[in-house]
Amino acid sequence: MINNPYGQPPFSDSLLLVVEIGNTTASFVVFNGEELLEVHKVPSETLSTPDDIDGVIKPLLLSYPELSDAALCSVVPALDPVVMSALQRRLGGRMVAVTSSLRLPFRLSYDAPETFGADRIALCALSRRLYPEDAVIALDIGTAITVDVLGSEGLYLGGLIMPGLDLMARALNERTARLPLVCMDTPTSLIGNSTAECIRNGIIWGCVSGIEGLIGKIKTLLREKSEAGEPKVIVTGGSAPLISGLLESDTLLEELAVLRGTRYLFTVNAE
Known part of the structure; x- marks a missing residue:
């Protein structure tokens, strides 16, 4: 693992509520500048009504009554209006939702941004x-696995999307007659001696090998594009702690990368 590069002063000293709505889990996080004060996670499927959102926000406001600003990063469009409405009603401060139309610290070159x-x-x-001067390979290993590549000049070069560990396990269970649904955890060996072990090891080691192979191919691509230096690799997502520990590549594990990135985008755009 590479050293954690955090060490700069906080962006500001004000409180901020950052809400990340993922396909599986929703996170409500209170920041004071760069400092993380509190993390509260709930299943995303439990947030279908304004009362559901209020039930999460109210205890945070009791603990931090001066909290007024919020940033939302959501991949579940159906929940965006209800979450943003609840945030505006309860907090009443500045609101930023992460979209491609924001002022971004990189140049997004993407069909239908x-x-x-x-x-x-x-x-x-x-x-x-x-890593403002380096090429970066950014992996989010969650419900889906995404790989995004930034050049050293800040140009988005492209990415890949694959099914995550649990999706692969569920597909094997649902599309076969006899294969069980297996929970993902660290394998104790390369090959398995039971059906459950074979499924678990196949999915996890297949994912690890696939990611290692992609990192190698992306590094070759970056050299062909005349990117100098070794690219940095950052890993996040719900399954990142499981997979990152098995990777041979030099990586930074940042489990709250999306939340911290949302925090950063708020500071860039709130004014």
Whole structure:
């Protein structure tokens, strides 16, 4: 693992509520500048009504009554209006939602940029902030696995999207007659001696090998594009702690990268 590059002063000293709505989990995080004060996570499927959102926000406001600003990063469009409405009603301060139309610290070259996921925007923003002079390979290993590549000059070069670990496990269970649904955890060996072990090891080691192979191919591509120096690799997402520890590549594990990237985009755009 590479050293954590955090060490700069905070962006500001004001409180900010950052909300990340993922396909599986929603995170409500209170920041004071760069300092993370509180993290509250709930299943995204439990946030279908304004009362659901209020139930999460109210305890945070009791703990931090001066909280008024918020930033939203969501990949579930159906929840965006209800979440933003609840934030505006309860907090009443400045609101920023992560979209491709924001002022970004990188240049997004992408067909139909409005389809570029908010989580990927936030991750690329943080990648650029952490490594402003380096090419970066940014991986989000969650419900889906996304790989995004930034050049050293801040140009978005492209990416890849693949199914995540749980999606692969669920597909094997749902599309076969006898294969069980297996939970993902660290394998104790390369090959398995039971059906469950074979599924788990196949998915996890297949993912690890696939990511290692992609990192190698992307590095070759960057050299062909005359990118000097070794690109940095940042890894985040719900399954990132499981996978990153098995990678041979030198990586930075930042489990809250999307939240921190959203925090950064707020500071860039709120004024």
